[in-house]
Amino acid sequence: MKKYLAIIQMQVINNIAYPGDFLGRSISIGIFLFIFAGLWRTTFAIAGTDVINGLTVSNMLWYLMMAETIELGRPRINRVISEQVKNGEVAYILSKPYNFLLYHFSFGLGDSLMRIVMNIIVGTGVTWILAGTPPSPLGWAMAMVTMVGAWILHFCMMALIGLTAFVVEETNSFELIYQKAVFILGGMLLPLDLFPQWLQSIARVLPFPYMMYAPARLFVKPEWGLFWQMLANQWIWVAVLAGALVLAYRSSEKVLTVNGG
Amino acid sequence: MKTLKFLFALWKANLQAAMEFRAAFITQIIFMIVNNGVYFIFWVLYFDKFGNVRGWTVNDMMLLFGIAATAWGASAYFFGNFTTLGEIIANGRLDYYLSLPKPILLHVLASKSIGSGMGDILYGVASFAISGYFTWDGFLRFFLGVTAGVCIFISFLTIIQSLSFWIGNTVALSQVALSAVLTFSLYPSALFNTTTKFILLTILPAALVGNVPAEFVRSFSWTSLLQITAGAVVFLVFAMIIFRSGLRRYESGSAIQVEV
Numbered sequence: 001m002k003k004y005l006a007i008i009q010m011q012v013i014n015n016i017a018y019p020g021d022f023l024g025r026s027i028s029i030g031i032f033l034f035i036f037a038g039l040w041r042t043t044f045a046i047a048g049t050d051v052i053n054g055l056t057v058s059n060m061l062w063y064l065m066m067a068e069t070i071e072l073g074r075p076r077i078n079r080v081i082s083e084q085v086k087n088g089e090v091a092y093i094l095s096k097p098y099n100f101l102l103y104h105f106s107f108g109l110g111d112s113l114m115r116i117v118m119n120i121i122v123g124t125g126v127t128w129i130l131a132g133t134p135p136s137p138l139g140w141a142m143a144m145v146t147m148v149g150a151w152i153l154h155f156c157m158m159a160l161i162g163l164t165a166f167v168v169e170e171t172n173s174f175e176l177i178y179q180k181a182v183f184i185l186g187g188m189l190l191p192l193d194l195f196p197q198w199l200q201s202i203a204r205v206l207p208f209p210y211m212m213y214a215p216a217r218l219f220v221k222p223e224w225g226l227f228w229q230m231l232a233n234q235w236i237w238v239a240v241l242a243g244a245l246v247l248a249y250r251s252s253e254k255v256l257t258v259n260g261g
Numbered sequence: 262m263k264t265l266k267f268l269f270a271l272w273k274a275n276l277q278a279a280m281e282f283r284a285a286f287i288t289q290i291i292f293m294i295v296n297n298g299v300y301f302i303f304w305v306l307y308f309d310k311f312g313n314v315r316g317w318t319v320n321d322m323m324l325l326f327g328i329a330a331t332a333w334g335a336s337a338y339f340f341g342n343f344t345t346l347g348e349i350i351a352n353g354r355l356d357y358y359l360s361l362p363k364p365i366l367l368h369v370l371a372s373k374s375i376g377s378g379m380g381d382i383l384y385g386v387a388s389f390a391i392s393g394y395f396t397w398d399g400f401l402r403f404f405l406g407v408t409a410g411v412c413i414f415i416s417f418l419t420i421i422q423s424l425s426f427w428i429g430n431t432v433a434l435s436q437v438a439l440s441a442v443l444t445f446s447l448y449p450s451a452l453f454n455t456t457t458k459f460i461l462l463t464i465l466p467a468a469l470v471g472n473v474p475a476e477f478v479r480s481f482s483w484t485s486l487l488q489i490t491a492g493a494v495v496f497l498v499f500a501m502i503i504f505r506s507g508l509r510r511y512e513s514g515s516a517i518q519v520e521v
Contacts, residue, residue, distance in 0.1 A: 027437050031445075032444065035445065035452075038457070042314060042452045047311060168288075170289060174292075176296040184300075194306070194310055196306075
């Protein structure tokens with residue numbers, strides 16, 4: 001356990017070693033929120049209403065702040081795994097006394113932690129100016145709890161994509177498609193509440209809403225019933241995807257060929 | 262003429278290199294088309310729910326996406342180093358280009374091709390074709406708008422990344438600039454107030470690669486034409502001046518590199 005904590009710590013230090021670069025990346029969330037503010041203020045003004053499907057403009061902007069925080073803070077571990085497989089570095093990691101998947105889990109967590117914290121700080125500041133006071137402490141608490149499961153789901157998907165490098169040359173394309181699936185079916189750009197009913201039904205049986213919609217929706221509208229329901233579904237998907245990841249890793253190990261040293 | 266021949270030779274070499282990994286190249290193209298299509302579902306859902314937003318419909322968004330995607334794709338496919346110029350400068354990798362009797366900036370930018378850019382080009386043209394705004398004279402305006410968009414994308418990022426000559430690493434800055442100009446170019450300017458619109462036409466020229474060309478394709482106007490061409494020329498000249506003055510400060514890293 002200690003060694004994995006050391007990996008997390010190492011990545012956190014790596015992230016803050018270049019403060020200019022680190023702060024620069026956090027500006028992105030401000031830009032996105034500014035655009036979304038323009039889009040949703042105009043939309044509500046044209047619709048001539050304060051509430052659309054139970055959400056106000058302020059709810060929409062805080063929802064998008066949380067969704068963007070998760071998107072910008074999700075682990076990019078697929079790129080690391082894929083590079084390691086392609087350049088042979090994977091052999092070096094496999095020879096070390098730690099579990100390959102747990103190593104990447106810790107590496108990704110260390111990488112995400114500071115980015116999530118910075119995006120929450122910058123995002124909260126910008127959204128407070130654009131949309132007014134933040135949601136209640138209960139909303140924050142429910143969002144934080146469901147963000148844990150959301151992050152693990154992202155990790156599983158990213159690692160699965162990274163492992164495809166064992167069989168295909170180009171893996172970045174899979175990430176792009178996955179990202180867009182989360183944007184749409186995960187409710188990042190548009191909360192599921194605004195979807196047509198048939199699309200909502202499809203989205204809800206997939207893992208994507210539990211990576212994005214669950215924390216963001218509970219953040220702005222904390223409801224106990226919805227919280228337990230979302231949490232249960234989220235962890236069922238965690239179990240399914242973690243199982244798939246372990247199986248995929250075991251079969252990838254079998255096809256690994258290392259030449260030279 | 263000599264420069265054009267050189268440029269075509271570079272593009273040919275890039276294509277030949279891509280064809281070495283034909284399956285990967287084609288996969289990138291297909292996936293980029295799918296990626297753009299999935300992203301566009303947001304606008305289909307949005308307009309399905311809210312209808313017309315300040316004169317913008319889903320067809321207008323198809324046109325806007327068509328122009329921005331084609332301009333972005335052409336920049337990435339034909340001038341692939343436009344997103345990594347800062348790293349090349351900061352890492353002292355300009356030496357190779359300086360040792361050859363060719364236009365340096367053009368040589369650096371066109372030395373790399375991003376295969377997925379072709380997917381953006383194909384998606385963009387198809388999006389324009391089905392937007393309901395396709396006419397043959399409209400296609401000429403589309404081509405002009407895209408060409409100006411390519412000049413502006415490349416020039417804007419060259420200006421930002423040329424700061425590497427003075428301040429070293431500009432990776433974070435260029436990523437923010439890139440994401441800002443690309444994201445703003447994909448949204449209707451009708452959503453923003455006058456100050457923001459002014460910014461999008463000047464220091465962050467996203468409107469010049471998205472909204473203004475889209476307006477120009479919808480119907481010819483001298484104002485739009487002037488905005489597009491003047492924007493492209495001014496940004497291009499400015500980029501060349503900044504790059505050249507930065508080049509005087511360039512110090513080689515003396516690293517041994519092989520450019521392939």
